[in-house]
Amino acid sequence: MTLWTAADAATATGGRATTGWSATGVSIDTRTLKPGDLFVALEAARDGHDFVAQALEKGAAAAMVSRIPEGLAEDAPLLLVDEVLPALERLGIAGRARTRARVAAITGSVGKTSTKEMLRAALEGQGRVHAAEASYNNHWGVPLTLARMPADTDFAVIEIGMNHPGEIAPLARMARPHVAMITTVAAVHLEAFENVEGIAREKAAIFEGLEPGGCAVVNGDLPTSPILRAAARAAGARIIGFGNGVSNHHRLKEAHVRDGVTVGRARLWRTEVSLKVATEGRHFMVNALGVIAVAQALGADRARAICNLSAWAPPAGRGTRETVVLDPARDGETLELIDDAFNANPTSLSAALAVLAAAQTRDGVGRVHRGRRIAILGDMLELGPREREMHAEMAADPSMAALRTVHCVGPRMRALHEALPDAQRGRWVEKVEELIPETARLVDSGDVVLVKGSKGSHVSRLVDAIRKLGQRTLSGDKEA
Template sequence: MSALWTGAEAARAIGGRLTRDFEIAGLSIDTRTIRPGEMFIALTDRRDGHDFVADALARGASGAMVSRVPDNVDSDAPLLIVPDVLRALWDLGAAGRARTGARVIAVTGSVGKTSTKEMLRAMLSGQGRVHAAEASFNNHWGVPLTLARMPREADFAVIEIGMNRPGEIAPLARLARPHVAMITTVAPAHLEAFGEIAGIAREKSSIFEGLEPDGTAIIPSGLETTPILAKAAARASRIMTFGAEREDDFRLLEVMVSQDRTVARVGHADGQVLLRLNGPGRHFATNALGVLAVARALDLDLAVSACDLARWQPPAGRGQREVIHLDIVNQEQSFDLIDDAFNANPASVSAALDVLASARPRDGIGRIGRGRRIVVLGDMLELGPDEIDLHRQIAAHPAMTSIDIVHCVGPRMRALWQALPDSRRGLWFETADEMARVAHRIVDAGDVVLVKGSKGSRVSQVVDALRKLGQPGADRAQGKE
């Protein structure tokens, strides 16, 4: 396969100057994960990327994009010198988008962006060559990097676009120039920056500003903010809706959630299609409706697309379910762990609690004798002045009646912990590290344990501690602290 870029191609695209030509097999912004042949891009955040250029070259980088020659790098090293590295990355992303014949799909939303992106990757990979963003590369670095990494021969590209404050989505959408743009949903998230959910809806709907002239806008129905989305989508050549409304282009007719999968019957203009998803949750089925709408917008076969969706698995930290064996001899001595520790807001917590409520613990195998539904909830961040009340309101969620114990992490989650009845109130700690230290005390064989919180709450530490209970030599619930 040919190089992703030559140095000369990249230099022409961004108006840079080469010290000498080199081939670029890929692009990296992190020397810890850089692979031989990749060009290192010396971006500046908390640290100046130029401090790591020598290390990148020593690790096999074919060259580096810089705004100056670092002091510890030879002047004849393979460098692409530009006035501003971030601006050059955007220009390279624009060039990557301009040279491709791929059909581009952009996804945003308060909840479900990454899961939906991975659904699209799974569906489209059965029908062509797919280029999609890594992890959650959805910001002012990640989107241009994803576009610049796009192979010439891609048939489809899936670009995830996120935001933290007003004005971020539109420039990224105009850079991506999608043929199809989808909003998963609008929910209370980043309220600290927006003040009200209508502001979030307006920001999310600005994704349509980047649509190609014949582009399709795909929006969720049944939301308080759907009219805002629909008004913004009017610039599109075509609008499609998904949800549970009678007039929706893709309508959820029936959904069955089992222990480890979701089966949904979906209605559309030409009939019905059956979906089987390898993850439990009505919210996954709803996201899949939007994915099928993308398939229709791309003129793909819906039956084939629905079958291809069966290859999707929830990404790590976003509802992935696994079995943790506490005894290497007796496989029944295990518990189920649902890792949803990457992000949290009221809507995603609600969906996760519904999944836990539908899970089936196993009785008669642990010390306690009865399998339990247990949740560890970390703070939901960036919710603005009503954040304490939004945490407290979780206590009234209907799924709580099916959950046995609620453990809480963080100062905001203390409000929920205090609102819980004594029968459900578990432990509360200020930090995830404290909860992780006692992870072996909060679980028993037969339990189903959900861990959910914003990334900044660091409840992924609790996930890691629970996973380690399945490793030889780990402390058990009946062992030491």
């Protein structure tokens, strides 16, 4: 199905098409480009113009460029624009303008991507759903998501993130959501903000993009919730609160974490409901309440959304739980791996430690007689001047008492390593590469192992190393 014709793309961007062409998708990366895509030659870490020839060889319908790269054929299909990123923004704005889709935008210090995927799942089967890939939530990710949106989309889910002040409002105005949700506000990106209140005000800027009569779905349990509510009221939005507190419209009454699932009861306005998500963690259940509110505000069926959520599990790197078979010839020679290696801050780390603390180990199946709860933790980045103290303070997290060993990776995590009791203190290394050769000695059958850290800590490489110890099986493949 055609997504953009040369004429439509030229009109949207103010550019000039060198030939007639039609594109079925939009890509910024030749590694994932599909035949028929419009290749957008962004100038970021590497200049996309250097890859235009490769993109066309791989079947790109055309390339959006601000200059003609050397060596191209005279009849190469191009869309010539003044600057590529502003042109992509204009293409995204046009993509949003031509659809009658109901649009949701999600932001928050923790849980944006998993909540976006949760909402995608909740809306499944209720119309054509278009959602951001991976964590495409920044100055190029949002317009790219909008530019990829088919005109006949029924529901769109846009993730919006930030690193510095002033980033969210322009992206929200570009997305023009009917519903905007804030998962939480936490001590993240403190290098760029004076305090958490500043982060809350930036997150609340998402409401500036709401369509008239829009809805704001707000975590009502936060110290900064009044800031979020005030911004929503200023935007003229209808407000729905979710969380644990009795003042929330959607309130979690109880949650039970079991092997591979979380089940519980909640009150949605005046209706008592049972809930389930196919992963472990009370925090996922709380965000599910917000997702149900968003889905209903978008016009979707609430009951179907609740049923769809019962099969939802987070994407890889964001709390996925899996079984690693260490020896297929011996029954029980497995360990449980919790892959949460994509992002980390004190709030999300505390939630992940709670999941690990509740996990069931198995005794008598490995070299070590008793199964262990083991955490391998990488640096939490962008925490500002108190980063060392914030790492050390995690030693006092209530879930730490249930852990046998904590291994630490990175210069910042040294503060946590030094704050841990001697009996709990595992290895500390400055770089993850130093720990990878020791993987087989760090873990054993019967263990439950959490790997978590900011993406820049590269502890995802340890996840891969643990998987390579055996044969990976998703825990969701077992009966729940």
